[in-house]
Structure formats: structure tokens, C-alpha cells
Amino acid sequence: MNALFIIYGILNVAFVLAVSPLFMSIIKKVKAYTQGRKGPPLFQTYYGLLKLLKKEVIYSRNSSWIMRTTPYVNIAVMAVAALFVPLIFIPEPSSDIGNIILFLYLMALAKFFMALSGLDAGSTFGGMGSSREMTISAMAEPITIGVFASIAFVLKTLNLHEMFLNILKSNVIFADPVLVLASISIFIILIVETARIPVDNPETHLELTMVHEAMILEQSGRNLFLMEWSHAIKQLLFMGILINILFPWGMITAATFSASGLITSAIIFLIKATALSVIVGLFEASCAKSRFFRLPDLLILAFFFSLLTIIIEVFA
Amino acid sequence: MLSAFDPDIFIKVLINLILITAAIIILKRDIVSLVSTYVIQSFFLAMLALLLYVEERNIMLIYIALLTIASKVIIIPRFMNHIQKKLNIKRDIEYHYLTPKQSIIICVVIIMAVYVFLSRILAELALDKTVFFGATVGVSLTFMGMVAIFSRKQTITDIIGYLTMENGVLLFSLFLIKLPLIIEVLIIVDVIILTLLATMLAFGIDSTIEEFHTKLHPFKNGNVRPKQYNTAKARIYRRPAEVE
Numbered sequence: 001m002n003a004l005f006i007i008y009g010i011l012n013v014a015f016v017l018a019v020s021p022l023f024m025s026i027i028k029k030v031k032a033y034t035q036g037r038k039g040p041p042l043f044q045t046y047y048g049l050l051k052l053l054k055k056e057v058i059y060s061r062n063s064s065w066i067m068r069t070t071p072y073v074n075i076a077v078m079a080v081a082a083l084f085v086p087l088i089f090i091p092e093p094s095s096d097i098g099n100i101i102l103f104l105y106l107m108a109l110a111k112f113f114m115a116l117s118g119l120d121a122g123s124t125f126g127g128m129g130s131s132r133e134m135t136i137s138a139m140a141e142p143i144t145i146g147v148f149a150s151i152a153f154v155l156k157t158l159n160l161h162e163m164f165l166n167i168l169k170s171n172v173i174f175a176d177p178v179l180v181l182a183s184i185s186i187f188i189i190l191i192v193e194t195a196r197i198p199v200d201n202p203e204t205h206l207e208l209t210m211v212h213e214a215m216i217l218e219q220s221g222r223n224l225f226l227m228e229w230s231h232a233i234k235q236l237l238f239m240g241i242l243i244n245i246l247f248p249w250g251m252i253t254a255a256t257f258s259a260s261g262l263i264t265s266a267i268i269f270l271i272k273a274t275a276l277s278v279i280v281g282l283f284e285a286s287c288a289k290s291r292f293f294r295l296p297d298l299l300i301l302a303f304f305f306s307l308l309t310i311i312i313e314v315f316a
Numbered sequence: 317m318l319s320a321f322d323p324d325i326f327i328k329v330l331i332n333l334i335l336i337t338a339a340i341i342i343l344k345r346d347i348v349s350l351v352s353t354y355v356i357q358s359f360f361l362a363m364l365a366l367l368l369y370v371e372e373r374n375i376m377l378i379y380i381a382l383l384t385i386a387s388k389v390i391i392i393p394r395f396m397n398h399i400q401k402k403l404n405i406k407r408d409i410e411y412h413y414l415t416p417k418q419s420i421i422i423c424v425v426i427i428m429a430v431y432v433f434l435s436r437i438l439a440e441l442a443l444d445k446t447v448f449f450g451a452t453v454g455v456s457l458t459f460m461g462m463v464a465i466f467s468r469k470q471t472i473t474d475i476i477g478y479l480t481m482e483n484g485v486l487l488f489s490l491f492l493i494k495l496p497l498i499i500e501v502l503i504i505v506d507v508i509i510l511t512l513l514a515t516m517l518a519f520g521i522d523s524t525i526e527e528f529h530t531k532l533h534p535f536k537n538g539n540v541r542p543k544q545y546n547t548a549k550a551r552i553y554r555r556p557a558e559v560e
Contacts (some may be wrong), residue, residue, distance in 0.1 A: 177328030182335060296417060297343060304339055304420045308427065312332075312449070314433040 004254055006089040009083055015266065016082040016240075020232040021045035023239065023277045028203075043234065052225035060121040060218060068115035071219065071226035077110040078233040081167065085240040088265040090165050092254045097292065098161035100148050105187025107193070111137060112232065118215035123206055131215025136199065136295065140192045143299045143306070145187040150306040151245065154178055154313050164244045168254050178312050179245055181305040186242045190280070194235040197284040198298055209289055236273070239280075249296040323370045324446055330364045331453050334487065338460045341480055342423065342467075343416045346407045348521060350476050351396045357483055358388035364450075365490060376497050377490075384486070387504045390481065392511050399515040408470040419463050426463070427456045447491045454488030457481070471518040475511060482507050 024045045026210035032039025059067055067223055083104045118130035155163040167175045192199050196249060205213055216227045250268030252261040337357035344350050365381035432450050461484055467472030489495050
């Protein structure tokens with residue numbers, strides 16, 4: 001592990017932590033525009049998070065250490081996962097940081113603790129949310145693994161850094177056209193994992209529909225701040241994977257490392273991520289929350305495309 | 317940073333996009349978006365023909381692109397939307413034999429089988445990889461259209477399945493067997509006329525073939541009672557419950 005990798009670690013995690021709430025607001029804004037509203041200001045998510053940080057934490061009398069540790073586990077896991085997805089600068093692939101299987105396990109760990117904390121306080125809503133989240137995960141996890149396996153198969157590596165580097169080095173737009181199919185799958189995974197509309201409604205606390213919100217209903221104050229923040233980070237990481245699989249251009253590598261390059265690549269990433277947020281917002285606005293038992297329809301599409309990716313890669 | 321424009325890559329991307337639209341046609345349930353997915357698919361086909369022109373410089377490809385845009389992006393969808401509004405059927409939510417999930421799994425098997433069979437047949441021709449990919453997707457698209465036809469109940473969705481099949485044939489012919497322009501024109505005329513006829517029939521059938529059967533045979537299955545009688549009966553039965 002060289003000095004450049006350490007610089008990468010610090011820069012990438014700091015960048016992810018700093019900009020992740022911005023895209024939550026952009027999606028909300030886009031949705032508001034499509035509904036003919038003005039929507040919240042662009043930095044509203046930051047203000048909301050700051051407000052939460054100032055408030056006191058209240059624990060239920062029935063809650064255990066799980067309630068207390070979950071927010072810290074979540075944010076720690078997300079910060080580590082942020083090392084796996086380079087957004088502005090790809091270092092030379094080093095050891096196991098960037099391993100896609102480890103990345104998925106980190107995500108599963110965060111989800112596991114979140115579901116436990118939902119059950120922990122003993123409130124009915126929390127338990128309901130946890131149960132729903134685990135049902136969705138049971139359906140989504142195999143598909144997620146299948147999708148990432150197909151990408152790993154196409155790009156011939158399990159390391160995310162190496163994947164992006166391979167695409168960047170190929171120097172052609174759509175290095176492997178099959179990745180178009182895989183990217184649709186990742187988009188569906190992004191929607192499912194970040195609890196967006198057809199799967200979950202992030203804007204409501206209605207007991208009939210909420211999944212993610214129900215699990216964090218018992219969290220308060222700075223704990224809620226950490227949970228919300230880690231959710232924003234998770235979203236940005238999946239967005240980062242999708243963007244880098246399709247359009248990694250603009251990112252700098254270890255060979256072209258410079259301070260000015262870092263700034264331009266950060267700006268380019270912000271533009272790309274804003275474009276993707278607009279797409280996510282439009283997608284969310286264009287469909288209604290679907291019934292719980294219709295979710296497999298969405299997931300089977302991701303499965304279909306990941307399977308096709310492998311078939312086409314093998315045969316064609 | 318990026319290398320120059322390479323039509324071959326964009327051709328492959330477009331073929332992938334066509335596959336995506338085919339999968340959406342099998343899964344989608346509301347008819348307006350089914351028609352617009354078909355429009356997008358046809359548009360991708362036209363773009364594909366234009367890109368192939370850049371590679372092969374065969375003027376016929378431009379005519380095919382223009383014909384496709386005129387007929388499949390403008391005329392047929394307009395007609396379909398018109399009929400859809402008249403019929404006032406918004407969604408197709410009933411299925412024969414296969415649910416969409418099962419159809420999608422079947423499609424994977426179909427695509428794999430087509431790959432295996434075509435690679436046996438086309439092995440001697442020593443084709444370019446893109447040509448082989450395009451031909452395979454063309455044949456698969458035809459079968460996917462067929463899956464849509466026999467798994468959907470509404471007649472209007474069956475027509476879209478049929479049109480998807482025709483798109484598959486066009487895709488196959490773009491890559492492998494170059495048909496003379498006159499035949500392409502005739503195919504498109506056929507498609508337009510068939511769509512016209514089929515939508516008119518759909519208008520007569522109203523929704524599904526099953527319902528049409530009962531309409532045709534009013535005395536079969538003891539279906540003699542007029543509808544009003546049934547509703548009146550239902551009202552009589554409901555009344556005591558309301559009083560309670």
C-alpha cells in the first residue's frame with residue numbers, strides 16, 4: 001500500500017461523506033418539479049441532518065445495546081464501503097480493498113444491524129419494517145449477487161478498482177456493449193437497495209407502505225442523523241458503481257494524478273451524478289409504489305439482464 | 317481521451333437496447349407504455365439501419381430506416397393509440413399459460429437455444445461477431461414476440477407481440493439475409509394492413525378472445541339470461557345485508 005493509496009482513501013471517503021446528501025435533495029427536487037411543486041432547497045438535506053445532530057437522543061426503555069450501536073455500525077460500514085468505490089480518482093488496485101464480494105457483505109452487515117434495531121425497541125412498526133426489509137432482501141440479495149457476478153465475469157476481475165480501470169484504459173465509449181444490459185440491472189438494484197418508489201416510498205411514514213422508514217422510526221437525534229447519512233452514502237455508492245461502469249471518463253488514475261486533475265474530475269463526477277439523480281427522480285415520479293408481491297417482477301428483470309450479460313459474453 | 321467514433325460498438329449497444337425493449341414488452345402491463353416501448357424499439361431499429369449504412373454504404377439501408385420510421389414510429393402507433401382510446405382498455409393484467417416472470421425465464425432459454433442452434437448453422441459462414449449477435453437477437457426477438465402473443469389475453473397486446481415478431485424478422489434481415497427493397501416495402505405494407513385489420517377485429521372482439529367466444533355463442537353454457545337480470549338479482553340479495 002503506497003502513499004497514493006492512502007491519499008485516495010482519505011480523499012474518496014471525505015468526498016463521499018461530503019456530497020452524498022446533495023443527491024438526496026436533487027432527487028426530491030426533480031420529483032417536486034414533475035409534480036408541479038417548487039420543492040425543497042438544494043441543501044435541505046444538509047440542514048435537516050444538522051438539525052438532527054443538535055437534537056438529543058431518546059432511547060426506549062426496552063431497547064438494548066443494539067439500538068445504541070447500530071447507527072455507528074452503519075456509518076462505519078458505509079465509510080469503509082466508500083473506500084471500495086472510487087469516484088474521482090482510481091488508485092493502483094491494492095490487496096482486497098475494492099473486492100466486490102466484500103462490498104456486498106458490508107452492505108448486508110449494515111442492513112442486518114438496521115433490521116435488528118428495528119426489532120430492538122419492540123415497537124410494532126419497527127418489527128414490521130424489519131420483516132418487510134428482510135423479505136425484500138431475501139428476494140433481492142441473490143439477484144444482486146448475480147448482477148455483480150455478471151459484471152465481474154465481463155470485466156474479468158472481482159476488484160471494483162480494477163474493473164473501472166479496465167474500462168477507463170479501453171479508451172472507447174461503451175468498452176463492452178454488454179455492460180448496457182448490466183447497467184439496467186444495477187439501476188434496478190439501486191432502486192431496490194436505496195428504498196425508492198416501486199419498492200418503498202421514502203417520503204411517507206404511512207404504516208402500510210414504509211419499509212426503510214419503519215426500521216429507523218425509533219431512532220432519534222444524532223443517531224437518526226447517522227442513519228440518514230449512511231443511507232445517503234449507500235445511495236451515492238451504488239450510483240457511483242453505475243456511473244463508473246458506463247462512463248468512467250473524467251476520473252484520474254495514479255498515472256495522471258495532479259491537484260488540478262482532482263478538482264476537474266470531482267466536478268465531472270458531480271455533473272454525472274446529478275444527471276443520474278435526475279433520471280432516478282424521473283423514474284420515481286413516473287411510477288407508483290407497487291404491491292409487495294409484485295416486486296419479483298422488477299427483480300426478475302434485473303436477473304434476466306444479468307443472465308443475458310453472461311450468455312452474450314460467452315457466446316458472442 | 318476517447319477514441320474516434322466506432323459504428324460497430326454503437327451497433328452492439330443498439331442491439332442490446334432492442335433486447336431491453338423486448339423484455340419490457342413481455343413484462344409491461346399497461347397498453348399505452350407497451351405501444352411506446354414498441355415505438356422506441358422500432359426507432360432503435362431505424363438507427364441500427366443508419367449505422368449499418370455508415371459501415372456498409374448500401375443505400376437500401378437508408379430507405380429501410382426511413383420506411384421503418386414512417387410506418388412503425390408514426391403510422392402504426394398512432395393507429396394503435398387511437399384504437400386503445402376507443403376500446404378504453406388501459407391494462408392487460410390477465411395471462412394465459414405463463415406469467416410474465418415465467419415468460420422471462422423462458423426467454424432466457426430461448427435466447428440460449430437460438431445461440432446454440434445458430435452457431436451450428438452459421439459456423440461454416442465464418443461470420444463477423446456482430447453479424448452473428450445481430451442475427452441471434454433477431455431470431456430471439458421473433459420468439460419473444462411469440463411468447464408475448466400466447467401469454468397475453470388482450471387482443472391489442474397480441475398485436476404488439478406480432479409487431480415485435482416482425483421487428484425481429486427485420487433485425488435478422490438487416491444482418492444476415494439482405495432482402496431486395498421491394499420485398500421490404502411489401503412487408504411493411506403487409507404489416508400496416510395487418511395491423512389495420514387486426515385492430516379492427518380487436519374492435520369487434522372488444523377485449524379478449526374468450527369473451528368473444530361467449531358473445532358468439534350466447535346459448536352455450538346456460539348463458540341465456542340477459543345481464544340486467546343478473547344485476548337485479550344481485551341487488552335483491554344485497555338489500556337485507558344493508559338493512560342489517
